[in-house]
Amino acid sequence: MAEFATLGERLAEHGISRRAFVKYASYLGSLMALAPEVSRSMAAELAKARRQSVIWLSFQECTGCTESITRSYSPTLEDLIFDFISLDYHETLMAASGEGIEHARKEAMAANKGKYIVAVDGSIPLKDGGIYSTSAGQSNLAILEETCKDAFAVISIGTCAAFGGIPKAKPNPTGAVSVADIIKDKPIINIPGCPPIPEAMTGTIAYLLAFGKVPELDHLGRPKAFFGDNIHDRCYRRPFYERGQFAKSFDDEGARAGWCLYEVGCKGPVTYNACATTKWNGGVSFPIQSGHGCLGCSEPDFWDKGGFYVPLSGSVGPTAKLVGGAAIAGAVAGLAAAAVARHRKSSLNKG
Amino acid sequence: MNSVSPMTGEATPLALAVLSEIATALARLAETGEETTIDLKSLPLSPDDLARLGELLGEGEVRCDLEVAGRSEVRETGFSGVWWIRHLGLGDEVALEEIAITFVPEILHAHPDDVARAARRLAEAVTAPLADEEETPRG
Structure with a gap:
């Protein structure tokens, strides 16, 4: 196959039609919340790309x-x-x-x-x-x-x-x-x-x-399409949080009933990632659905934020300080949305 | 839909909300030809909401199974121009589920580039057997 063939030509060589591009673009459009006309042009552009x-x-x-x-x-x-x-x-x-x-x-x-x-x-x-x-x-x-x-x-x-x-x-x-x-x-x-x-x-x-x-990126240089929402906002256990129903340990009645894991250290409220919606292994599950709190692994310095099993409310001081540092590190990305997102994040940490 | 729960005769509020959006879009298609796509995965619909929506839209005349980078299903609902599209990904999980309000869903169209390539292949296929016969001694 010629080195300079388009992707459309390459896939056609393997008997894969342009429908594959339509399907792939619709799928990505859904994941990235693109407007339908954008995913349509994406299908055409991908087929033309090298x-x-x-x-x-x-x-x-x-x-x-x-x-x-x-x-x-x-x-x-x-x-x-x-x-x-x-x-x-x-x-x-x-x-x-x-x-x-x-x-x-x-x-x-x-x-x-x-x-x-x-x-x-x-x-x-x-x-x-x-x-x-x-x-x-x-x-x-x-x-x-x-x-x-x-x-x-x-x-x-x-x-x-x-x-x-x-x-x-x-x-x-x-x-x-x-x-x-x-x-x-x-x-x-x-x-x-x-x-x-x-x-x-x-x-x-x-x-x-x-x-x-x-x-489009957020203030930490992450694509907003995947890192625009925090885990807590999109978590299916959120209604338990609103009702004040919390698991107090990993084997108590609340944990068995699938209540909110905030008090056993879930970092969902300060973690921006797509786990709660896109999930893992082709949409099977994500950590919270498997009964463990979010570790906050898509955030800077997640390892040093005061303990995976310490509730966020118990680690307000160090967390807030670290988030400040992270925001400065992320400034390289130079983004207009930074101020808003940082504000939202700081409020969450203070709250 | 595998998980249709028994009809209770009551539509869920979310199913009704989506249905009303579809109605507006279908009226627009009829009047102006403008197409709409509603991504069902992006809406907070429970399996029950989806089942109700499926019941409300019903079954139409067309059902297509596609084998293109995994399986896909396209079926017309009981309302002409309203299509239910499901793309399956890894492990036959639903990777994308959408309602397309259009005359024919884009994925069903043969692309002009594919048609041109197929025309070349078919023309070769028409001449190739003749060439084979001349070369291969009969026995």
């Missing part, structure tokens, strides 16, 4: 984000995205290794100069010259700077790349920082989560591909 070169860099991470994005079974709607992108470099998934693959990365960068997307999972250690995580003899910092130089955009996949995540948890022995702490001259999209919801990752890539632009 395969998107994606270079995936893995730094201080656990590979859970890759597990999440590849968690699809037989050919379905959800994994059409893998026909739309050309994953030119991914240490965990690629078969090749050594000098050859490093050469391939540089070739992909040269061939798609200014057009390729860099996906990063993992944080970047800066302490002691960045020696705590290296590959091919280069520090993560050097690889990141080199690879992002000619990128069109950078997607920070997972909380570690977006905010530093678990490697950055106190006492942060490796001096871990986020991608946005280093790269200042490229659009950065944060898709946090530990791991992120697969649809948030693939949906964002498909949006970039179809429209050639970054979707």
Whole structure:
């Protein structure tokens, strides 16, 4: 198949008709709450687009984000995205290794100069010259700077790349920082989560591909389509909260009756993510539905917010302070909506 | 709908709200030709609301099963121009469910690019067997 064929032509070669684009665009349109005419033009634009070169860099991470994005079974709607992108470099998934693959990365960068997307999972250690995580003899910092130089955009996949995540948890022995702490001259999209919801990752890539632009982001650089609502507002247990019906422990009568998990530490009220609506594993469930409070994994410094089982009301002080810090870190994204969202968030923390 | 509960004769308020939105959209389609899509997944409808809405709209003349990147079902309701579309994804879970108020849902149309490609393939198929016969010795 010619390198420069459109996605429509490529899929047709495999006997997949343009109806697949209509279906995929409707599906994404629903996930991202796009207007029907926008998803219709998305179908047409996607079919006209070329395969998107994606270079995936893995730094201080656990590979859970890759597990999440590849968690699809037989050919379905959800994994059409893998026909739309050309994953030119991914240490965990690629078969090749050594000098050859490093050469391939540089070739992909040269061939798609200014057009390729860099996906990063993992944080970047800066302490002691960045020696705590290296590959091919280069520090993560050097690889990141080199690879992002000619990128069109950078997607920070997972909380570690977006905010530093678990490697950055106190006492942060490796001096871990986020991608946005280093790269200042490229659009950065944060898709946090530990791991992120697969649809948030693939949906964002498909949006970039179809429209050639970054979707609308919140004050922490997260696409509003997936991170616009907080878990608490969309939680099916919300009516119990309103009625003051709380589980007091994980095995009491309230827990068995499916009451609100606020008092056993649920971070839903201060966590912005799509878990309560998009859910996990093809819409099967999400943590709260399985009986455990939200850990707040799509928020900066979620590991250090005073304990997963401590109610938010019991950790108002430190939480409020940390959120302030996070807002400053997120300012790189430079967004107009920041003031409003930050205000909403602070009120929640104070409340 | 697998989970239709027994008819109680009472429509739920949410089912009625969606029905009224469909009515407005259908009147618009009839008058101006303007199409509307209502994403049922984005509305806080319970399985009961969906079942009631299904009952209120009824069954029409057309039912289509599609095999395109997974299964899809398109069926016309008892009201011409009101289509119930369900796209299935991973594990045959409903990935997208929508009501399309349109003359023919877009996904049923054959795309001109696909038609052009099919025309080429068919033309090849018409000539190919002849070529095969000349090359293959009969025995």
